[in-house]
Amino acid sequence: MTRRVTSFDVAARAGVSQSAVSRVFSGASASKATSDKVREAAEALGYRPNVLARSLITGRSRIIGMVVAYLGNPFYPDALERFSREFQDEGYHTLVFTLPEGAGDTDTDRIIQQMLDHQVDGIVLASVGLGDALAARCEAAGIPVVLFNRGQAGSGLAQVTSANRLGGAKVAEFLVAGGHTRIGHVAGWQGSSTGRDRTEGFLARLAELGQDCVGVEDGRYDHAEAVRATDVLVARGVDALFVGNDHMAFAVMDHLRSALGLKIPGDVSVVGYDDVPMAGFAAYDLTTVRQPVGRMVKATVAALVNQIEDKSAQAEVTEIDGPLILRGSARIPEGLA
Amino acid sequence: MTRRVTSFDVAARAGVSQSAVSRVFSGASASKATSDKVREAAEALGYRPNVLARSLITGRSRIIGMVVAYLGNPFYPDALERFSREFQDEGYHTLVFTLPEGAGDTDTDRIIQQMLDHQVDGIVLASVGLGDALAARCEAAGIPVVLFNRGQAGSGLAQVTSANRLGGAKVAEFLVAGGHTRIGHVAGWQGSSTGRDRTEGFLARLAELGQDCVGVEDGRYDHAEAVRATDVLVARGVDALFVGNDHMAFAVMDHLRSALGLKIPGDVSVVGYDDVPMAGFAAYDLTTVRQPVGRMVKATVAALVNQIEDKSAQAEVTEIDGPLILRGSARIPEGLA
DNA sequence: CGTGATTTTGCACACCTATGCAAAGCCACG
C-alpha cells in the first residue's frame, strides 16, 4: 500500500510551495509559469487532490443527498439515473438514502443526521411519500432542498413538479370528449400534493364540463389498494377510469381484464399518469399524461445547484407541462385520431 | 450560520480532554464516568462527530461506490434499493455512479478516478455491461470489489450471481417435459458471463435430453434486438422460447401477441429469467427463473464488508440457486400443476 | 531608473478527529 501523493510532493517536485499547488487545483489565480510547472509535476506523480481534506476545510462536499422511498414505481429509477448523470456533469455526486417501508419520525431523523454528518451540499427529496418533517428539518439545517415530484404549499421550499392540476384537467376533457358518462377515479395518495393536485384538476374540469364523477377512491399508490378501489368503482358501473399514476394503472388494467373479464377500452377506458417506459409496452398500451422526466430533472438540478452556489437565491417553484399521450387503453374521441 | 460544534466544545463542557471525547465516540476504551459525562455534554450541545475529519485521518470513508449502467431493467432498481438499505444497516452509504450509454475507456477512467477521489471503501459493480477494464482498475487500486450479477472467470475478483447454468438447465428440462419440440432461445448478451452461462446451461441440458435447439439469437438485453431475434426464430417455427431475461421477455411477448398475433402459451411458450416484480403481473404472467435478489444482495454486502474489514480475506465466488416460478406463459407439464 | 499599483507567492494556521506515547490513576496483594 503505497502512500498517497500529496500536494507537498507535487510542490517539492515543481519547486514551489504547497499553497501554489493548492491554488492551481482550486482554480485561484496563479501565473502561467507556476501553473505549468505544477501541472507537469502533478501529472508525473499522478497527483489528485484529496477530496476529503478539501471538503473538510471548505465545508462543501460536492455531494448531493438523494432521498427516495420506493423504487418499485419505475418513474423513480428513471429519474434517479438521470439525476446521477446530471449531477456528475455538474461535478457533484449522489449519495442515496432509502427510507424504510413504514418510515417513522425516528427513521427520518436518522436519515437527516446521516446527511448532515456527510455534509451534503444539497438535498433532493424524491418521493411523494416523505413526511413534511423531513423537509422542515432539512430546511432548518440550512441545507438547500428541492422537492422533486412533490409540492408543499407555503413551505417556502423549492419544488419541481409537472403541471398536475392541468394534467388532471386534460384527462377530464379527454374522457368527456370520448363520450364517457360514468367516469371514476382511482386517485393517487391524497396525503401527497401530487395525488391531490391531479385529483383536484380532474374533478374541477369534470364539473366545469357538467359531468359527475361516479366515485373517487384513494389508491394510495399501492398495488393492492388500487385493485380494491377498482372493485368499488366497477361495482358502481364505470365506463372510464382515471388512475393516479401508471404504476397503479397497470394493476387496475390487470384486474379489469383478468379478474373481472372486462375489455379495455371496450368496456372501460383507462388513463394513467407518468408515461413510464412500460406504458408504451403493447400489453398495456396505456394512454397517459407524460411527466417530462428529463426536463424535470434538469430543472431540479439547476435549481439546487443555483441555491448551493448562491445561498441568497430564493426557492423557485417550477411546474412543467406534459402532453397527454394517446394510446390504446382509452377510447379516442372523434377527430383526434 | 452557526459554527459546527466540535469535540473540543464537548470536551470543555464535560471537563475532559478532546481525545477523551474522540475515544467515547469511536468506541475505544473509556471509563464509565467520563463516558457518561461526555455523552451528556454531547447530547446537550447536539454534537455529532465530523465524518469528513474522521475519514481523512482513518482513511476509511464508510462509503461504497456503486456502479450501475442501466436502471431500465427493473431488476437493478430493486437491487439498488436493497443495497442501499443493507449498507445503511452496516453503517455504510451508497454513492451511485452511472455509466453513460456507450461507455468508453475514457468514461471508465473518469469514474474510477472519482471513486478514488472519494476514497470509497469498497465497490459494487452491478451491471453486466461493464467492461473488464473497470474491474481490473479497481482491483489495481487496492479497493475491494464485488461483482454483482456478473462473473469474470479467472479474475480473482469476488462475485455473486445466481446459479445461471443451473437455471438455464432447469428451463431446458421444463420445456422438454412440456412436450415442446421446436425450442428457440433469445439469449442474453453473449458478451456477459450471465448471458453466456444461462445459454450454456440451457443448451447443454437440451442436448443431454436429446433435443435440438431451433436457433439461438443474441438479444443483447435490448428491446429492439429482442424483437428482431423473435422474428428470426418465429420464422423457423418455434413452439417455445427461452428468453435471457424478463425485461426482454416482455418485449418478446408483446411482439408475439400484438404484432404476430400468436397465443401464449397456445402457439408459443415463453420462459424468462429474473422474476422481476412485473413478471407476476397478469398481463404477462411470466414463467421465469427467480433470481433471489434479497439473498444475492445480502451475500454481496457480506462479502464486501468482509473484504473491507479483513483485507486478507480472499475473494469468494458465490452462486445462489433460484427456483423456476411456474406461471401462465408456458405450457405446464403433466403432473406438475 | 524610481515609484506606486497590481499580481503572485510563501508562510502559517485552520479545519476536526484519531491515535501513539508517556504520565497518572487505580487495584490488589504481600
Added chain:
DNA sequence: CGTGGCTTTGCATAGGTGTGCAAAATCACG
C-alpha cells in the same frame, strides 16, 4: 504502606487541503 500490573487520561501530532496576510515580484508609467 510499598510495589507491580492494568486501565484511563491528556498531550501532542498527523492527516491533506484552502486561505488571510504580508512580503516579494512584476508591471506600467512618468
